[in-house]
Amino acid sequence: MPLMLGGQAVYEGVMLRSQNYMAIAVRTPKGDIALHSEPLSPRSKIWKFPLLRGLVAFYDAIALGMRSLRLSLQMALPEEEKNVAEPQNFALQALLGFSLAIGLFVVLPHLVSAKLGFNDRFALSTFEGFFRIVVFIAFIWAVGQTKEAKRLFAYHGAEHKAVHAFERNAPLYSIDSLKPFPPEHPRCGTAFLLFVLLVKVILFTFLPVGGWQGVLARIVMLPVVASLSFELLRLGATKPLLNWLSLPGIWLQKLTTRQPDEQQLEVALFALREVLQLERAKVQR
Numbered sequence: 001m002p003l004m005l006g007g008q009a010v011y012e013g014v015m016l017r018s019q020n021y022m023a024i025a026v027r028t029p030k031g032d033i034a035l036h037s038e039p040l041s042p043r044s045k046i047w048k049f050p051l052l053r054g055l056v057a058f059y060d061a062i063a064l065g066m067r068s069l070r071l072s073l074q075m076a077l078p079e080e081e082k083n084v085a086e087p088q089n090f091a092l093q094a095l096l097g098f099s100l101a102i103g104l105f106v107v108l109p110h111l112v113s114a115k116l117g118f119n120d121r122f123a124l125s126t127f128e129g130f131f132r133i134v135v136f137i138a139f140i141w142a143v144g145q146t147k148e149a150k151r152l153f154a155y156h157g158a159e160h161k162a163v164h165a166f167e168r169n170a171p172l173y174s175i176d177s178l179k180p181f182p183p184e185h186p187r188c189g190t191a192f193l194l195f196v197l198l199v200k201v202i203l204f205t206f207l208p209v210g211g212w213q214g215v216l217a218r219i220v221m222l223p224v225v226a227s228l229s230f231e232l233l234r235l236g237a238t239k240p241l242l243n244w245l246s247l248p249g250i251w252l253q254k255l256t257t258r259q260p261d262e263q264q265l266e267v268a269l270f271a272l273r274e275v276l277q278l279e280r281a282k283v284q285r
Contacts, residue, residue: 003279005163007271008065008189009155010072016162016271017064021278024068025271026076027263033270034075037278040064054227061189066094104139105132105197106222107215114210121205129201136197140255150258157183158260158268165272172273175265183257186237190256191249195229198248203228 007016013026023037070090083089109132118124143149164170164181171177200218203225207217236245260268 005166005272005275006187007159007163008068009152009159010068012076012151012155012267013072014155014159014162014268014271015065015068015072016159016268016275018275018279020282021275022064022068023271023274023278024071024075025267025274026072027267028076029078033267035270035274036071036075037274039278050231051227054230055223057192057230058223058226061192066090102219104135106218109135110204110214110218111210114214121209124209125201125205128204129197132200133194133197136193137252137255140252144255153256154258154260154264155267157257158264159271160185160188160257161260161265162268162272163187166276172269172276175262175269178265178269183259184250184253186243186246186250187233188249188253188256190253191236191246192229192233194249194252195232196225199225199229199232 003018005016005018007014009015010024010026012028013024015022015024017023017040019040020042021037021039023035026034028034070087073090109128112131113124113128116124116127118127144153158178160183161178161181163185165172165178168181170181203221204218207221208214232245233249235242236249
């Protein structure tokens with residue numbers, strides 16, 4: 001099976017992962033780069049089948065993403081601020097963030113749409129989907145105006161440049177190898193979220209409208225939506241004739257990525273080298 005890399009931006013750094021390992025590199029308050037790496041639990045072959053693999057991707061995006069973010073906080077925060085990354089504090093913040101996401105992008109669009117009294121379910125679902133996308137883009141834009149988000153989005157761009165460099169077999173001797181590549185990537189989680197929003201328009205047409213039944217049905221359907229969205233994302237990223245599927249996600253990444261500076265590229269290069277070194281050591285054993 002060919003080696004595939006993915007990852008995400010974390011606090012003051014980058015997480016990159018392969019099928020077997022995860023590596024996190026962050027810039028510390030002293031200005032040096034701290035590294036953390038660990039093996040990932042192997043998956044049963046059954047989880048590699050279409051649709052089922054989307055569930056794994058959805059789980060990893062949440063579980064592994066949250067773990068990576070907490071670890072990066074522990075690595076990069078000054079000693080007096082590290083209580084933020086304590087498991088109980090971080091879990092509460094993650095729960096509040098998840099609740100906010102469900103409220104903004106599931107509950108609010110549905111309840112607003114249901115109040116408008118559409119007679120046609122497809123018209124209601126289309127408006128609900130449009131409203132959800134508007135809320136999503138507005139939220140990303142607003143968050144992106146903060147200083148902290150701008151740095152995170154620059155690390156997001158650095159992560160994508162590192163993945164591009166690996167996929168194009170670029171030499172990894174210096175950050176100059178990463179500079180030519182774009183900060184957007186077709187397999188980005190931002191593109192995945194956009195597919196989620198679009199797939200919901202179709203699937204939610206068949207669900208109850210209004211009240212707690214409508215809200216609960218939409219929450220229960222999220223794993224199905226994630227599975228279908230992952231398959232569309234994969235098709236757009238791997239099939240040349242279907243590359244057009246990736247274009248909306250690439251455009252949306254103009255809001256969630258920025259051109260990284262050289263220090264941020266250096267962090268991404270450290271994470272990339274670490275995960276590739278672990279993979280080479282595994283092959284040699």
